[in-house]
Every structure is written in C-alpha cells, then in structure tokens.
Amino acid sequence: MNNMPKVAKTFNRQYTENDRKRGSLGMKNVNLFYGSFQAVKEITLDIHTCSITAIIGPSGCGKSSMLRIFNRMNDLIPSARIEGKVEFGGIDIYEPGVDVVELRKRIGMVFQKPNPFPMSIYDNVAFGPRRHGIRNRFALDEIVEKSLMQAALWDEVKDKMGQSGLSISGGQQQRLCIARVLAVEPEVILMDEPCSALDPIATLKIEDLMSTLASNYTIVIVTHNMQQAARVSDMTAFLMVDDDHAGRLVEYGETAEIFTNPNNKKTEDYITGRFG
Amino acid sequence: MAFFDSSPATGAGSSLKGRPRWGERIIEKVIFLNGVFAIIVLLGVLFILLRQGLPALVETPIHEFLFGTKWYPVSEPPTFGIASFFVSTLWVAGISTLLAVPVGVGAAIYLAEVAPKKVADVVKLLVELLSGFPSVVMGFIGLVLLSPWVRELFNLNTGLTGLTAGIMLSMMSLPIIVSVSEDALRAVPDEFKQAAYGLGSTRWEVIWHVSVPSALSGISAAVMLGVGRAIGETMTVLMVAGGALAMPVSPVDPMTPMTAGIASGIGNAVQGGPQYQALFAIGLILFVMTLFVNLIAARVLEVQKRKFTRE
Amino acid sequence: MGNSSIKKRYLTQRMAMAILVAAVLLVVAPIIFILVYMIANGYSALSWEFLTQPPSQAGRAGGIFPAIIGTVFLMLGTIIFSLPVGVLAGVYLTEYARNNWITRLINMAIINLAGVPSIVFGLFGLAVFVLTLNLGMSLIAASLTLAAQALAMTITTSRESVMAVPREYREGALAIGVSKWQTIRHIVLPSASPGILTGAILAMSRAAGETAPILVVGAAFITSGLPTSPFDRFMALPYHLYTVSAHVPGMPADVKWGVAIILIVMVLFFNIIVALIRVKARKR
Known part of the structure; x- marks a missing residue:
C-alpha cells in the first residue's frame, strides 16, 4: 500500500464547550431522489464540529448531491425528494416550519466554479450582511475587512475594493466567494470541489485557508482529489455507487485511518488508484 | 450517533424556526397577482373581441358574413359581407409575400454565407433602420413616392391599389424575413459544410444543397412571420390600398383589406351598434388568422432549434 | 467532358x-x-419654429410642437403602465411559476399576442378604456391601449433577460442565506436590467410610431394647446403625419416630409440608445 496518499495530520480533537454551541450536523438513513432516480441511498453519518470532513468517491457517486442535502440546495430542483433525517443543532432541517433562509445563513456554501456577483469586491463581501440588515457603513467596512483577512485575500485586494469581483484571478475569486460566506458568520461551510477550476498554487492557498478556518468553522468539502482529502481533512467519507447508480456511504472514519488502514476493500482499491 | 442522542435545542438551533418573513410573503403574493393580472389583460383581448364581435356573427350567419360581397353598414337594414375585405387582404399579403420572400431569403443567404463582415454590418444596419420605420411613414412613402409610379406604369386612374400596398408591405416584412432566415442559416453547424466542401463541392453547391435545406424550417418560419406582419399591418394599407369596397378582380384595383376596413369604419360606427359589432367580428377573424400564422411560425422555429442541439 | x-x-x-x-x-x-x-x-x-410652434392653417403652416409633446406623453404612459407589470410578470413566469402545461400555455399566449395586429389592440382599447371604463378619447385611454399592446413585449423581454442570468449568481446568493426575493431584487434584476431596459425602450419606440390604435381610441388632429390632464385629448406625431399626408389638401410637400423625418428621428433615437446599451452590456 505504498502508493497511498500521505496523510498530513491525525484527528485528535477534543470537543470544547465552544464546539457544542455551534450546531452539530449529521444525517440518518437519508435517501435522495430526483424524480424516480435515486441519487443517494441510506446514508448515515455524523459531521464533527470544527473540523474538516472530506467526501470523496468516483465521479457521479452523489457527492455533490449529498453535500447539498445539508443546506437544502436540492430544494431548488423541483423533482428532488428526500427521506430520512438531517439534523443541525438538534433540529431536523427538513421538518416543516424550518426557515431555509436562516438555515443557509448558518450553513454557507462555496461552489465548484468561483461565482462572484457582477459587482465590486467590497459589495460582494458586504452583500450578505446588507441583506441581513446591516446598513451601518463602519460596521460593514469592518465585516468586509475581517472576512477578507480571514479568507487571506485582504492584502491582495485592499487597494482595489471598488473593482469588479470578476476582474481578479480565479483563485482570488474563489477566496472572495469564501470571504462572502464568512461575512455572514456561518457555523458550517460546505465546499463543493472548490479547487477543481484552479491551478495548483491557487489550490494550495485555498487548502491552507481551510486548515486555518477549521479552528472556528465546521467544514465539509467534496473533492475528487484524494491527495487533497488526505492533506486537509480530519475525517473522510467514501461514497460509491452500486449497480443501481445510487450513491452509498462505503466507509467513514478518521482520514488517517481511511488512508492507511481502510476497512473496506473498495475503499482500498479506490485510494490506491485501482479505479475511479 | 452522538448528536441524535444529545439534547437538542441549543439556543442557536431553535431560531431555525418560526420566522414569518411577512414582507417576503406579501411581495410574493404581489408578484403572483401581477402575473395573473398580466394574463387577464392578454386574455382580455380575446374576450372583448368575442363579446363584441360574436353578436354580429349571430345576426349575420357566419358564412354570409365571410362570403357575402355586400358591405352596406348604414343602409336599412344593413348588410355585412366581408368577402371583398378578405380577398383584398389575400391580395396584398400575397403580393407582399411573393416579392419579399425571394428577395429577403436571397439577401439572408448572401449575408450569412457570402458577404464580408463589413458589408454584412452595413446591410444589417440599413435593414434594422427600415424595421424601425413606423408603418404610417411607410404608408406616406407609398402615397407620395410609389403610387404615382404605379399609376403611370399601369396607366391607371389612381395609383392607390392592392399592388402598391403589397409592394410597401413587402418592404415592411423584409427585415423580419432577412433576420430570422439569416439566424437560421448561421445556426447550421460548420461540420455539415466542411463535409460537403471535402467532397469537392463549390461554394454555391454547399449553400444550395447543405445550408439552405438544413435551415429550411427556420426560413419557413421567417416567411410565416412575414405573412403575419403583412396580414396585420394597418396604416400602410389604409393609406395606399385605395379604399374601394368593391370586390377586387385585379391586383391593380383599389381595395380595402380587413385592417383598413376596421380603421376606416370604426370612427363612424355607433357604439354597440350593428356596424360596431361587425367591425369587432372582423377583428376577431384577424386575431384568429394572425394567431394561426404565428403559432405555425413558433412551432417551426422550435423544431429548427431542436434540430442541431444534440442531447 | x-x-x-x-x-x-x-x-x-x-x-x-x-x-x-x-x-x-x-x-x-x-x-x-x-x-x-x-x-x-x-x-x-425643419426649423426651430417647426419644432416649437403649434400648427396653423390645418397644419400647412406653423409647427408640430403639440404633436411631439403628445407622442412623448404617450411613450411615457406606455412605459409607466406596461413596464412594472411586464417585469413582475416576467419574474413570476421564470422564478415562481411551476413548469407545467398552464405556464407553457401562458408563455405561448404571450409570444403569440406580440404578433396580434395593432388595430385589434385598438378595438380592445376602445371597448375597454374609452367606453367601459369611460375614460373617453383621452391621453390616458390611448396610453393604456398602447401599454396593453406593449405588455406582451415587455413580458417576453423581461422573461428572457431574467432567464439569461447565470444560475451560479442565484446559487451564490441563496447559499449565504439570502432569501429568494432578495436574490431576485439584488442579483437577478440588476443583472437582467440591460435586457429589460432594451425591451422597454423598444416597446417605447414602437409606441411612438404606432398609429392604428390611437386612430381608433381617438387622437386629435388639432387641439387647442397642450393636454393639461391625462383625460384631455391629444395630438400625436404619427397621427399628424397620417392626417396631413392623406386628408389635408394643398399640404406643402416639405412639411409632410418634415413630420416624417421628426417621427423617424424620435423612433430611431431610442433604437440607437438600445444599441448603445447592448454594446455596453457586452463589454461587461
């Protein structure tokens, strides 16, 4: 097993009281359907707070669909239907009466392709806070600066806050999108293959950023890049499809464990690059 | 399953529920009601035509209305037969189509397949300019420029004839025929043409045997849209078709197409009276005719669009 | 061989x-x-007097000022009555309406209504606004008639521009807990605005040139002075051109052509603005 990716760190977090306050996230026996097609089958897992969880697996295995269950982005697809229980902070988020807008405020999302809004860098970051009612210029300035600092972008853009968010490089755009999410102070950040459109240097910057953010935020990242999962994540979930094309959770555990000593033969095959 | 057992309802978590967002809900209601309102207005057009026009079609049986040749709205009792209006519409729309289609499609082929970019840009600019001309201006031009020529050419008493109107209408339907056909031709995938060139075809052979047949449905939609425009045009035919009520027998007769019949009659019609209702009935028939033509065009365009998009 | x-x-x-x-x-x-x-x-x-004086001798002398003003009022009225309704209806159809047969039917109806002859809209306006709502042959009745006609166009262009806004923008906003309406208001509509504006201006320029409907709902050939309220009768350029070219004997030719030039310039002026907006939008 010498061609397994190297694991950078081991998972040894202790839950603190602070972690507890931040909502815990998990799903139990979840099935997701698009019309008659089942995309995700019987998934049960618990996301550890203030850590990075990677969801890996061959393409088309339902990774992204699964990620979008957490912030109910699947609601946007009229034919999508979900069964099972998804809990956040002790509440089933698919229960009637749950406010999706509030939910998404607390569980932010970063997408595969950087998608800054067609407005200035400042306005991009200030967009969320403004919509949530913050009008005070000084307060906004502060939020924007803090978020851009957290996203490790401040130094690069502080002199061109008025420029279009689309005028900066792809990697910068993606960090801008992360800053945009941070500005609304979420508890969880979902990342859907955030580096797949970026070059290796920009990718490294985002990975560093994730590691820093993990001390304060729960991060769930979907990636097709196993090295990336091994480098940055604490926990890893491996998804695969069966003959019915529905994604199943094959194995879930500490990244170090999954990458060095997987329980399941399929996981081992995938990680050692025998397929996928 | 740690968290399922742990006590729920951390302070933050409970705020996930019970936000009414009244503003949002009201706005969504407004948007919905507005959508309904817009649809009511649009369907209202049909409703009004039916309500005001149907009585006339009951009073005068529909076949007499359509095929009767006598339009005596103010005699006692009045007679309403719109055959001459209808035939006039066919004449002017027919002439317009006959003239505009070959010229318009020919120009579109040239613009899409042959013309250097600069030439194409200039031509398109001019065509765009033409499409911006209000119909009353075209009527005016027909009146002062074209009709004297027509009178002299055919040695007539008046130059205001179906032919004159048809020529002006053909100019007015040219822009839509040219632009829709050109779009259809440009949508033909390059691979098709490359393949034909690869077999040793000349440029014209590629155009004639590959591009034009592939774009045929789009071109026919363009033609239909042009026909729809010619049927519905009012001011031009009101001003230059001549306004005679007799059944036209030749294209150089003065005539009154349906639209012109409505426009010239409505000012004198007593509200709710028989003539008023008969004019609405003509409007209803016009509505149905143009709807039919436009539906076919939309359908054909849809087919054309799907043709080159692979699933 | x-x-x-x-x-x-x-x-x-x-x-x-x-x-x-x-x-x-x-x-x-x-x-x-x-x-x-x-x-x-x-x-x-063409002269300064021609643009700024009222007509005299049944339009044979003097200017066309009241007709220009009437046309400007008609354009404004058309936009005021058709744009908000059209944009919201376009938003409803793209963002809220479910994709079922009713929506498809509505979409089809709208596309086809855009092709209904203007004279038919004239009849509609006469029956509804002039007679039923008893607005009389007034500026407001004519504006509402032209607005009804423009509605199909403003809905279609708004719908298309709203649909053309990339899905990623919407997702980006929704994913940070911005509500649907806020997303539409602050992301979708601003991105769609060049397209919506283009449609609105085209509708306006079409309204400026439209003659048949206002002929039916009662434009006046000559009014004494400018309209002072929306319920006054009005003059309009296209109707003026129609009358001076077809119904006034002994009309000097250059006056007729002059009216035609001013009418075309007014219509094209807006088409040029549209072209500029398109160019600018493409640059972004």
Whole structure:
C-alpha cells in the first residue's frame, strides 16, 4: 500500500464547550431522489464540529448531491425528494416550519466554479450582511475587512475594493466567494470541489485557508482529489455507487485511518488508484 | 450517533424556526397577482373581441358574413359581407409575400454565407433602420413616392391599389424575413459544410444543397412571420390600398383589406351598434388568422432549434 | 467532358451569386433612396419654429410642437403602465411559476399576442378604456391601449433577460442565506436590467410610431394647446403625419416630409440608445 496518499495530520480533537454551541450536523438513513432516480441511498453519518470532513468517491457517486442535502440546495430542483433525517443543532432541517433562509445563513456554501456577483469586491463581501440588515457603513467596512483577512485575500485586494469581483484571478475569486460566506458568520461551510477550476498554487492557498478556518468553522468539502482529502481533512467519507447508480456511504472514519488502514476493500482499491 | 442522542435545542438551533418573513410573503403574493393580472389583460383581448364581435356573427350567419360581397353598414337594414375585405387582404399579403420572400431569403443567404463582415454590418444596419420605420411613414412613402409610379406604369386612374400596398408591405416584412432566415442559416453547424466542401463541392453547391435545406424550417418560419406582419399591418394599407369596397378582380384595383376596413369604419360606427359589432367580428377573424400564422411560425422555429442541439 | 462540367458548375455559381447580390441590392437600394429623398425634401421644413410652434392653417403652416409633446406623453404612459407589470410578470413566469402545461400555455399566449395586429389592440382599447371604463378619447385611454399592446413585449423581454442570468449568481446568493426575493431584487434584476431596459425602450419606440390604435381610441388632429390632464385629448406625431399626408389638401410637400423625418428621428433615437446599451452590456 505504498502508493497511498500521505496523510498530513491525525484527528485528535477534543470537543470544547465552544464546539457544542455551534450546531452539530449529521444525517440518518437519508435517501435522495430526483424524480424516480435515486441519487443517494441510506446514508448515515455524523459531521464533527470544527473540523474538516472530506467526501470523496468516483465521479457521479452523489457527492455533490449529498453535500447539498445539508443546506437544502436540492430544494431548488423541483423533482428532488428526500427521506430520512438531517439534523443541525438538534433540529431536523427538513421538518416543516424550518426557515431555509436562516438555515443557509448558518450553513454557507462555496461552489465548484468561483461565482462572484457582477459587482465590486467590497459589495460582494458586504452583500450578505446588507441583506441581513446591516446598513451601518463602519460596521460593514469592518465585516468586509475581517472576512477578507480571514479568507487571506485582504492584502491582495485592499487597494482595489471598488473593482469588479470578476476582474481578479480565479483563485482570488474563489477566496472572495469564501470571504462572502464568512461575512455572514456561518457555523458550517460546505465546499463543493472548490479547487477543481484552479491551478495548483491557487489550490494550495485555498487548502491552507481551510486548515486555518477549521479552528472556528465546521467544514465539509467534496473533492475528487484524494491527495487533497488526505492533506486537509480530519475525517473522510467514501461514497460509491452500486449497480443501481445510487450513491452509498462505503466507509467513514478518521482520514488517517481511511488512508492507511481502510476497512473496506473498495475503499482500498479506490485510494490506491485501482479505479475511479 | 452522538448528536441524535444529545439534547437538542441549543439556543442557536431553535431560531431555525418560526420566522414569518411577512414582507417576503406579501411581495410574493404581489408578484403572483401581477402575473395573473398580466394574463387577464392578454386574455382580455380575446374576450372583448368575442363579446363584441360574436353578436354580429349571430345576426349575420357566419358564412354570409365571410362570403357575402355586400358591405352596406348604414343602409336599412344593413348588410355585412366581408368577402371583398378578405380577398383584398389575400391580395396584398400575397403580393407582399411573393416579392419579399425571394428577395429577403436571397439577401439572408448572401449575408450569412457570402458577404464580408463589413458589408454584412452595413446591410444589417440599413435593414434594422427600415424595421424601425413606423408603418404610417411607410404608408406616406407609398402615397407620395410609389403610387404615382404605379399609376403611370399601369396607366391607371389612381395609383392607390392592392399592388402598391403589397409592394410597401413587402418592404415592411423584409427585415423580419432577412433576420430570422439569416439566424437560421448561421445556426447550421460548420461540420455539415466542411463535409460537403471535402467532397469537392463549390461554394454555391454547399449553400444550395447543405445550408439552405438544413435551415429550411427556420426560413419557413421567417416567411410565416412575414405573412403575419403583412396580414396585420394597418396604416400602410389604409393609406395606399385605395379604399374601394368593391370586390377586387385585379391586383391593380383599389381595395380595402380587413385592417383598413376596421380603421376606416370604426370612427363612424355607433357604439354597440350593428356596424360596431361587425367591425369587432372582423377583428376577431384577424386575431384568429394572425394567431394561426404565428403559432405555425413558433412551432417551426422550435423544431429548427431542436434540430442541431444534440442531447 | 469532366472539364466542361466543372466549368458549368462554376458558371452556375457565378449566376447564383449575381442573383444573391441583386437581392441585397433590392433590399438596400430602396432604403437608401428613401433616406436620401426624405432628407432632400424635408430638411427645408425643419426649423426651430417647426419644432416649437403649434400648427396653423390645418397644419400647412406653423409647427408640430403639440404633436411631439403628445407622442412623448404617450411613450411615457406606455412605459409607466406596461413596464412594472411586464417585469413582475416576467419574474413570476421564470422564478415562481411551476413548469407545467398552464405556464407553457401562458408563455405561448404571450409570444403569440406580440404578433396580434395593432388595430385589434385598438378595438380592445376602445371597448375597454374609452367606453367601459369611460375614460373617453383621452391621453390616458390611448396610453393604456398602447401599454396593453406593449405588455406582451415587455413580458417576453423581461422573461428572457431574467432567464439569461447565470444560475451560479442565484446559487451564490441563496447559499449565504439570502432569501429568494432578495436574490431576485439584488442579483437577478440588476443583472437582467440591460435586457429589460432594451425591451422597454423598444416597446417605447414602437409606441411612438404606432398609429392604428390611437386612430381608433381617438387622437386629435388639432387641439387647442397642450393636454393639461391625462383625460384631455391629444395630438400625436404619427397621427399628424397620417392626417396631413392623406386628408389635408394643398399640404406643402416639405412639411409632410418634415413630420416624417421628426417621427423617424424620435423612433430611431431610442433604437440607437438600445444599441448603445447592448454594446455596453457586452463589454461587461
């Protein structure tokens, strides 16, 4: 097993009281359907707070669909239907009466392709806070600066806050999108293959950023890049499809464990690059 | 399953529920009601035509209305037969189509397949300019420029004839025929043409045997849209078709197409009276005719669009 | 033998190309002729007085100021009554309406209503606004009539521009807990605004040139003074051109051409603005 990716760190977090306050996230026996097609089958897992969880697996295995269950982005697809229980902070988020807008405020999302809004860098970051009612210029300035600092972008853009968010490089755009999410102070950040459109240097910057953010935020990242999962994540979930094309959770555990000593033969095959 | 057992309802978590967002809900209601309102207005057009026009079609049986040749709205009792209006519409729309289609499609082929970019840009600019001309201006031009020529050419008493109107209408339907056909031709995938060139075809052979047949449905939609425009045009035919009520027998007769019949009659019609209702009935028939033509065009365009998009 | 067949094929090609060029000339030559003729014959009528004075001697002398103002009012009325309704309806159809047969039917109805003859909208306006709502032959009745006609167009263009806004923008906003309406209001509508604006201006320029509906709902040939309320009768440029060219004997030719030039300039002015907006939007 010498061609397994190297694991950078081991998972040894202790839950603190602070972690507890931040909502815990998990799903139990979840099935997701698009019309008659089942995309995700019987998934049960618990996301550890203030850590990075990677969801890996061959393409088309339902990774992204699964990620979008957490912030109910699947609601946007009229034919999508979900069964099972998804809990956040002790509440089933698919229960009637749950406010999706509030939910998404607390569980932010970063997408595969950087998608800054067609407005200035400042306005991009200030967009969320403004919509949530913050009008005070000084307060906004502060939020924007803090978020851009957290996203490790401040130094690069502080002199061109008025420029279009689309005028900066792809990697910068993606960090801008992360800053945009941070500005609304979420508890969880979902990342859907955030580096797949970026070059290796920009990718490294985002990975560093994730590691820093993990001390304060729960991060769930979907990636097709196993090295990336091994480098940055604490926990890893491996998804695969069966003959019915529905994604199943094959194995879930500490990244170090999954990458060095997987329980399941399929996981081992995938990680050692025998397929996928 | 740690968290399922742990006590729920951390302070933050409970705020996930019970936000009414009244503003949002009201706005969504407004948007919905507005959508309904817009649809009511649009369907209202049909409703009004039916309500005001149907009585006339009951009073005068529909076949007499359509095929009767006598339009005596103010005699006692009045007679309403719109055959001459209808035939006039066919004449002017027919002439317009006959003239505009070959010229318009020919120009579109040239613009899409042959013309250097600069030439194409200039031509398109001019065509765009033409499409911006209000119909009353075209009527005016027909009146002062074209009709004297027509009178002299055919040695007539008046130059205001179906032919004159048809020529002006053909100019007015040219822009839509040219632009829709050109779009259809440009949508033909390059691979098709490359393949034909690869077999040793000349440029014209590629155009004639590959591009034009592939774009045929789009071109026919363009033609239909042009026909729809010619049927519905009012001011031009009101001003230059001549306004005679007799059944036209030749294209150089003065005539009154349906639209012109409505426009010239409505000012004198007593509200709710028989003539008023008969004019609405003509409007209803016009509505149905143009709807039919436009539906076919939309359908054909849809087919054309799907043709080159692979699933 | 083979050689002569190739020659024949090239000959066919030459003839075909000649026919195509002839077609283009047939399209272009009348346009150029009309433009040149119009300017040559009309420019002598154009003067500051022509633009700023009321007509006298049944339009044979004086100016066309009230007709210009009437047309401007009609354009504004058309936009005020059709744009908000049209944009919200476009938003409803793209963002809220479910994709079922009713929505498809509505979409089809809208596209087809855009092709209904303007005279038919005139009849609609006469029956509904002038008579049923008892607004009389007034500026407001004419504006509402033109707005009803423009509605199909403003809905279609708004719908298309809203649909063209990339899904990623919407997702980006929704994913940070911004509500659907806020997303529409602050992301979708601003991104769609060049398209919506283009449609609105085109609708306005069409309203400026439209004659048949206002003929039916009662434009006036000559009014004493400008309209002072929306319920007054009004003059309008296209109707003025119709009357002076078809119904007033002894009309000086240059006055007629002058009216036509001003009307076209007003309509084209807005088309040019549209072109500028398009160019600018493309740059972004």
